Amino acid sequence: MFYGPRPVPAPHRRGGSPRTLTLALVLTGLLLSGCGMTDNDGNDSPGGTADDSQEARTGLPDAGTATTDDAVAAVKKVSSEIYRFAGVPGKASEPGPGVKECAGKDPDTYFTVYHPWNFAPSKPEDLDVAMENLKKRLDTGDWVTKKLYHDNSPNKALNLIADNDAKKVSVWIVQYSKDAKPSLGINVTSGCYQVPEGETVDHF
Template identity: 30%
Template sequence: MAIAMLVTSIAAGITGCSGMNGSEDNPETREVDVARADAVTFADQIRSIIDLPGKTSDAGPTPTPCGDRDFDKFYSLVHPWSLYGVSVPDMEKAMLRLKGELPAQGWKIESYGPNSSRAKSLELTATATKKRYSLVITLLDRRGRSDDPSMITVDLGSPCLQVPEGTKVVI
């Protein structure tokens, strides 16, 4: 059975296109490989807090365009992944762990509770206080509504960044 992974419009909706230490007009300079390493570190941190033995789908961090800026120079990094194959009650406990433990790991919880979807899925949004990565974690409870498994989706994204002068975004 194919697992459909929920990938929202992270580049625009979650990450925005504002710089971390600069303004929208002057995003922070960071090599793509450094931003990728940050995303992997954050994903590992989140997996550790979730602490469930389920299966994961993870395509890895990927640079995406940053608004209408020149994609050779400006990018946002997105890293969507999901966890499935465990009970919904266990996933609910993991969501509570995330809410409780992410602040100690340098994340500011922006919101926690039912989202605006028709299903009113449990959702946590947060921002990394130092590197300003954004995070949306959603518990998709599909019991009795779909043949697809219930899952936790994680949408992790960077703010708009620019590559060092003389280099280009490498996908």
């Protein structure tokens, strides 16, 4: 089950102090399964938290072996790809990815990477264009759109959930058209990585 996103304090940025910047989307418990990265009944409403998501997270697919740095770099690369997919000028929020444990696994050995950020087009009227571009691009190549629905929030925000099984990542995008500054809330989440033998997870 998904927990709907709303602005929350930004996650801790590696190598720096916690930021006060707010994001339109936070890690919210994307459920990933082996054959399809996501599963959702389409009836969830916004309001969950990162703590909720950790309790809900189950069934993360195996993402292979990687150091924390390499896995974070891979997720950042996917976020950059999604930024390009939007296809309109705009600004992305700054905080970088974070690392969480995989539920039910040794937290010193297994981890998942999440990257919540938001994208605000330079022109508010480009928000619809950006979402249409993403709808097209996230259903081509290795990307498969799993869900496209309006949530139960007062503004009935459009949600798009897509998986890339080749890269073992999932993205959840929420279109905040009615906000004072229209934006897209975006969260990229990886599968469950295992660190190389002799190393431990660098949590941040």
